[in-house]
């Protein structure tokens with residue numbers, strides 16, 4: 001009989017599991033006041049940074065998990081641990097039934113890691129050379145290679161850039177080729193660290209579409225980090241929030257929004273640059289000319305009453321009320337975590 005991990009979940013359903021993972025770094029400290037001091041050479045000072053503090057994380061096969069958190073929260077460290085590039089100081093990391101570090105040779109054939117700021121492509125060579133190079137280094141069988149190239153060229157629209165030098169590609173094209181190259185060995189797990197970093201809106205939307213289709217069509221397990229949280233909301237069925245190396249939230253985006261309530265953003269354009277007065281429970285944000293911005297909790301106010309109150313002070317030329325962005329929700333939550 002198969003091992004059960006939690007009621008209703010079999011061990012084989014789990015792609016990645018981190019149990020009580022701690023990771024610290026030693027950061028060398030410099031001295032500004034005595035830059036050339038001999039003392040710097042002989043008495044180096046180090047500061048210990050806790051990047052991950054007792055982190056538990058379970059990712060099921062076929063899931064796309066969005067991994068979010070403020071700067072320095074420990075996201076990249078988590079990705080590096082799952083990729084087998086680092087080992088934990090304590091706790092365990094198990095991925096695809098293996099220890100990513102000690103089973104590295106066997107393990108790396110089953111995962112793809114894409115870092116937004118780095119490329120695996122040969123810079124001065126055509127894109128196709130990088131694929132052939134990977135085939136030979138990874139000793140990929142001819143038949144599997146042809147099948148994979150066929151699928152990847154079509155899925156990522158590689159034909160127009162196949163013979164272009166990597167250094168001549170736009171950032172969006174480069175990311176597309178890098179993602180395809182990472183998927184050449186047909187991995188079971190994809191780790192994406194900031195895959196949309198620096199992309200313009202069009203390239204970003206295209207990249208999100210590729211990732212979404214990939215999960216829908218292949219059932220690949222995906223863990224993705226991004227500073228652009230609206231990207232994560234587009235992709236992740238599930239979001240995990242980390243802050244100061246600790247998991248703060250694990251659930252759906254709907255549940256995440258419910259953490260701060262149903263916040264609405266309102267913009268009222270009036271005939272005056274003076275912002276209209278509203279009840280204290282409505283937060284005035286800013287004015288840009290005659291456009292005035294507010295936030296309020298939908299369940300605490302009657303929208304018609306607010307409009308009525310503003311209309312008695314000035315002429316309303318335009319008004320828009322929408323659900324607040326996921327970025328605003330996260331900003332509020334990060335503030336809460338920092339002050340806790």
Ligand SMILES: Nc1ncnc2c1ncn2[C@@H]1O[C@H](COP(=O)(O)OP(=O)(O)OP(=O)(O)O)[C@@H](O)[C@H]1O
Pocket residue numbers: 025026027049050051069070071072073074075076077078
């Ligand atoms: N190689 C390293 N040496 C020393 N300290 C490190 C190293 N890598 C990360 N850190 C520190 O560990 C903490 C977590 O870093 P990490 O890069 O995992 O966070 P992150 O959530 O990915 O941050 P960001 O969103 O800014 O990329 C930070 O305080 C960082 O300064």
